[in-house]
Amino acid sequence: MLLQNKHVAIIGSGMGGLMLARLLQLQNSIVKVYERDLNSEVRVQGSPLDLHEDSGLIAMKQADLLNEFYKNIRPNASKARIVDQNFNLKFDEHAISKTGSEKISDSSLDSLQDISKPRPEIDRSVLRKILLNSLSPDSIVWNSQFTAMEKENEGWRVHFKNGTTFYADLVIAADGANSKVRPYISAEKPIYSGITMIEGTIYNAKENAPHLFEFSKGGKVLALGKEQTIMYGTKGDGSLMFLLSSKIPENWISENDLDFKNNQKIFEWFKEVYQDWNSEWDELFKSSELYFIPRPQYYFPFNQSWETQENVTMIGDAAHRMPPFAGKGANLALLDAVELADCLTNNEFPDMKTAISYFEKRMLERAAIALENTLKNGEQLHAENALEKLLSIFNPTI
Numbered sequence: 001m002l003l004q005n006k007h008v009a010i011i012g013s014g015m016g017g018l019m020l021a022r023l024l025q026l027q028n029s030i031v032k033v034y035e036r037d038l039n040s041e042v043r044v045q046g047s048p049l050d051l052h053e054d055s056g057l058i059a060m061k062q063a064d065l066l067n068e069f070y071k072n073i074r075p076n077a078s079k080a081r082i083v084d085q086n087f088n089l090k091f092d093e094h095a096i097s098k099t100g101s102e103k104i105s106d107s108s109l110d111s112l113q114d115i116s117k118p119r120p121e122i123d124r125s126v127l128r129k130i131l132l133n134s135l136s137p138d139s140i141v142w143n144s145q146f147t148a149m150e151k152e153n154e155g156w157r158v159h160f161k162n163g164t165t166f167y168a169d170l171v172i173a174a175d176g177a178n179s180k181v182r183p184y185i186s187a188e189k190p191i192y193s194g195i196t197m198i199e200g201t202i203y204n205a206k207e208n209a210p211h212l213f214e215f216s217k218g219g220k221v222l223a224l225g226k227e228q229t230i231m232y233g234t235k236g237d238g239s240l241m242f243l244l245s246s247k248i249p250e251n252w253i254s255e256n257d258l259d260f261k262n263n264q265k266i267f268e269w270f271k272e273v274y275q276d277w278n279s280e281w282d283e284l285f286k287s288s289e290l291y292f293i294p295r296p297q298y299y300f301p302f303n304q305s306w307e308t309q310e311n312v313t314m315i316g317d318a319a320h321r322m323p324p325f326a327g328k329g330a331n332l333a334l335l336d337a338v339e340l341a342d343c344l345t346n347n348e349f350p351d352m353k354t355a356i357s358y359f360e361k362r363m364l365e366r367a368a369i370a371l372e373n374t375l376k377n378g379e380q381l382h383a384e385n386a387l388e389k390l391l392s393i394f395n396p397t398i
Contacts, residue, residue, distance in 0.1 A: 002344055002352050003029045009158055009168035010034070011146050011181050015049075015124075016316035016333030017174030018131035022063045023341035025136055032168075033135075034160065036145035040132055047233060047241050048077045049127060050119035052331045057120075059334035062341075068130050069122065074236060076218040077121035082394060084387055085225030086278040091394050094217050123236045124330075141166075146180045155311050170352070171312045172340070174333070177298070179318035186306040190298035193323050195378055196253065197295040198244040198266070200284060205240035208287035211280070213240055224387040226276050232284070242284055243295075246273055247382055253294055260292040297323040299375070302368045308360055310353035315340060319360075320367030325381060326374035336363055 008024060010017045013035035024031045051057045051069070060066045082091040132140065145161040155169040173181035177190075205213040213234060215221060220233040232242035249255075259265050267285040274281070299322040316333030340359050349355035380389055 001027070001347060002349065002355060003027075003170070006030065006169035007155075007167065008032070008170045008172065009156075009166060010172045010174050011158075012173070012175030012179075012318070013037070013040075013128075013132075013140055014174055014176060014316060014333065015127065015131065015330045016337050017172070018128065018135070019059050019063060019334050020172065020174065020315065020337035020341055021139055022065070022131060022134045023337060024345070025139070026063070027341070027345040029345065031139065032166070033140045034144040034146065034158070034166070035140055035142055036161075038143050040128070040140075040142075047243075048074065048121045048123050048235065049330050050078055050121045050327065051334075052119060052327075055328075055331035055335035059338045062338050063131075063134065065130055065134055068134075069127070070120065072126045072130065073120040073122050074218070077123075077220070077233065078119060079217070079219035080394070081215070081217070081219065081221050082387075082390060083221065083223045085223060085228075085274075085276060087223070087280045090387065090391055093394070094219065126236065146175065149181075149184065151311075169311060170344075173312070173314035173318040174316055175318055177317040177321040179314065181312070182314055182318050185309065185312060185314055186304065188300055188304045188306070190300055190321055192250040193297040193299055193375065193378060194247055194250075195245060195297045195323065195382060196248050197297060197324075199293040199295055200242045200244070200266075201291045202240040202242075202284070202287050203289040203291075204238055204287075205234060206238060208289055209240055209283050212283050216240070222390070223281075224381065224390060226274075227382045227384060227386070228274060228277075229381055229386070230274075230277075230281060230284075244270065244274070245382070248273070250296065253296070258294070260294055263288075263290050263292070266292055297378070299323060299371055302371060304364065306360075308353055308357040310351065310356065313340070313356045313360060315363070319363060320371070322367070322371045322374050323378050324374070325377035326370055328370040328374060332367060332370060335366070339363065 008029055008031040010021055010033045013033050017033055021031050021033050060069045079093040081089060083089050143162055147159050147161050149156045149158040152167060155167060156171050158166045158168055173179050175181055202209050216234050218234055223230040228246040230244055232240060234240050258269055263285060300320055315336035317329060339362060343355040343359040380386060
């Protein structure tokens with residue numbers, strides 16, 4: 001086996017990195033995951049995930065975690081209610097009983113053009129815990145923020161902010177859209193999509209945003225108007241996560257010195273940018289238990305490529321960053337993990353470089369197709385007739 005007696009370092013404990021570690025450990029590989037967080041509870045996890053049959057669910061099955069996954073899904077999380085900017089209800093998936101192929105495009109909006117089956121959703125924090133618990137003890141090295149690495153022997157000497165170092169025969173970047181390992185592989189820079197999202201999390205939402213919490217019915221709410229969107233949904237921990245998405249210049253936030261720790265300033269920004277939206281949306285900003293993250297949406301070019309190396313590669317957002325409008329990010333990362341693990345352990349390749357090259361070629365081809373879909377969806381969601389288009393897909397009789 002290519003990995004026999006070799007040490008593998010996975011940088012980043014996102015879904016892709018953890019899945020890769022699980023799959024490699026099932027093949028008795030020596031693997032450690034290095035994560036900058038102090039522990040598994042530090043970081044706020046994002047919106048619930050719907051795993052796709054052609055990617056995420058394949059990974060869960062390969063990892064022998066499918067049963068554990070289905071034990072923890074949230075049945076109502078994928079159901080959508082669609083409203084306009086004035087909070088007028090236009091479509092309610094909770095009121096429709098449909099199963100299998102009868103269901104119109106699911107609420108994750110993974111493709112505005114496709115008819116798809118219902119997809120099981122799970123909170124990110126829960127899925128991450130399932131993956132963490134599946135690993136051998138001491139697989140995760142917490143408080144390990146990557147700073148640099150240099151070649152040593154046939155591999156790399158990896159350095160972390162806490163002063164520790166580690167030798168690895170193979171380094172795999174799974175450290176997300178702003179990967180610090182990626183520059184050792186590719187100099188390609190991301191492109192701004194023209195869309196910026198502001199992510200907000202309201203804790204104890206039943207008390208702090210009672211109307212919006214109740215209105216969601218445990219699922220998602222999607223609002224479109226004036227070439228802008230607001231999407232929100234609840235999580236199993238009682239919090240509510242929302243995304244404000246609009247077309248603004250790339251450097252607008254920095255040029256206006258917008259302070260995301262000042263909730264009042266963010267509310268003022270909202271009233272300026274979303275000035276034509278109903279005041280019912282103001283409830284998103286009334287809680288003192290409120291946390292914001294700016295998310296300008298970037299993507300790597302369709303035709304990106306790099307020279308394959310025998311001792312380093314990357315998966316997930318580190319390799320193929322893109323906006324979330326196709327619902328593909330985590331699913332692609334999980335499938336990347338499946339295919340990379342297979343290439344490294346199936347004994348079909350003569351050497352590491354050939355195995356990695358085969359994986360990278362397939363990964364980039366797959367990512368280019370997903371990127372095309374997500375950019376198309378992003379344009380449609382922020383178009384003048386976005387609401388009408390979405391309604392026609394959820395309900396063809398309109």
